[in-house]
Amino acid sequence: MSKTVFITGASTGIGLATAQLFQQQGWNVVATMRAPEKSTAFTDTPNVLCLALDVTKVDTIHAAIDRAIAQFGTIDVVVNNAGYALIGAFEACEMSDIRGQFETNVFGLMEVTRAILPHFRLRKQGVLVNVASVGGRVTFPIYSPYHATKWAIDGFSESLQYELRQFNIKVKIIEPGAIKTDFYSRSITVAKQAGLTVYDDYIQRTLPQMDRAGKEGSSPEVTAQAIYKAASDGTWKLRYPAGGNAGLLLGLRKLLPDAWFTALIRRSIEK
Numbered sequence: 001m002s003k004t005v006f007i008t009g010a011s012t013g014i015g016l017a018t019a020q021l022f023q024q025q026g027w028n029v030v031a032t033m034r035a036p037e038k039s040t041a042f043t044d045t046p047n048v049l050c051l052a053l054d055v056t057k058v059d060t061i062h063a064a065i066d067r068a069i070a071q072f073g074t075i076d077v078v079v080n081n082a083g084y085a086l087i088g089a090f091e092a093c094e095m096s097d098i099r100g101q102f103e104t105n106v107f108g109l110m111e112v113t114r115a116i117l118p119h120f121r122l123r124k125q126g127v128l129v130n131v132a133s134v135g136g137r138v139t140f141p142i143y144s145p146y147h148a149t150k151w152a153i154d155g156f157s158e159s160l161q162y163e164l165r166q167f168n169i170k171v172k173i174i175e176p177g178a179i180k181t182d183f184y185s186r187s188i189t190v191a192k193q194a195g196l197t198v199y200d201d202y203i204q205r206t207l208p209q210m211d212r213a214g215k216e217g218s219s220p221e222v223t224a225q226a227i228y229k230a231a232s233d234g235t236w237k238l239r240y241p242a243g244g245n246a247g248l249l250l251g252l253r254k255l256l257p258d259a260w261f262t263a264l265i266r267r268s269i270e271k
Contacts, residue, residue, distance in 0.1 A: 004029075004075050004077070005018075005030065006030040006032070007032060008033075011036075011039050014131065016041055017219075018227050020224070030049050034052065051067055061115045075119060076126065077231040078116050080109040081131045086146060087143050087189070087210075091193070097145075101145050124167060125167075127172065129174060130172065132173050134244065136150035141270065175240065178213040178217030179223055205271060217243065218242075226242035
C-alpha cells in the first residue's frame with residue numbers, strides 16, 4: 001500500500017519540488033496551497049490530490065486533512081512548508097505585519113500539527129517534517145522578524161520530539177540554506193515606514209547581498225531530497241541541513257565564538 005504525504009505551501013518552490021519528488025517515488029501526495037485553482041503543476045498527475053489550505057484559517061486545515069484521509073485512507077507524513085519572510089529594519093516593521101509573520105510561519109505550522117496529531121496517535125506512527133531554515137540557528141542582517149519565526153520553529157520542534165516519541169511519532173527539522181526559488185521575489189515583504197529613512201543606506205548595502213545569495217543558491221530539489229530522506233529514513237534523527245552551504249554555516253556557528261562569527265557575517269553582507 002502506498003504511503004501518503006501531506007504538504008503545505010506546495011504551489012511553488014520547495015513545496016512544489018517536494019510534491020513532485022514524492023509522487024515520482026510512488027507516494028500518494030496531498031499538495032495543499034491557498035489557491036489550487038491557479039496551479040497547473042499537477043494537472044492529470046496520478047496519485048496527487050490538490051487541496052485548498054490556508055494555514056491561518058483553521059477550518060481549511062481540518063477540511064483538507066479530512067479530505068485527504070477520505071481519499072487515501074491515511075496520512076503518513078506531514079510536511080509543514082508554508083511560509084514567507086518579512087524583512088527590513090525592525091523599527092520599520094508594523095506590529096500587525098510581525099504578527100502576520102508569526103501567524104503563518106509559526107502558529108499556522110502549530111495548527112497543522114495540532115490537527116494531524118490525533119490521526120498519528122491513533123495509528124501509533126507518523127512523521128512530522130517542519131521546514132525551518134539555516135536561519136533557525138544562524139542570523140543575517142535585516143531578517144529579524146523572519147529569524148524570530150524560524151528560531152521558534154526550531155525550539156518548538158526540538159521540544160515536541162520528546163512528548164511524541166512515546167507514540168512512535170518522529171519530528172524532523174529541515175534547515176535549508178539559500179535556495180534558488182521565487183522565495184526572494186514572491187515570498188518576501190520588505191518593511192517600510194514613511195519618513196523613516198535612517199536605515200535606507202544600510203538596507204541598500206545589505207539587501208543586494210541577500211538577493212545574490214538566493215540567485216546563487218541551491219535548487220529547491222536539493223531541499224526536497226532532504227525532506228524525502230527525513231520522511232523515509234526511519235530514524236529518530238532530528239536535523240537535516242539542506243543546500244545553500246547550510247552544513248558549512250551551521251558548523252561554523254557551532255565552532256566559532258560569537259564575535260568571530262558575527263564578524264564573518266558582517267564582512268560577507270555589509271558591503
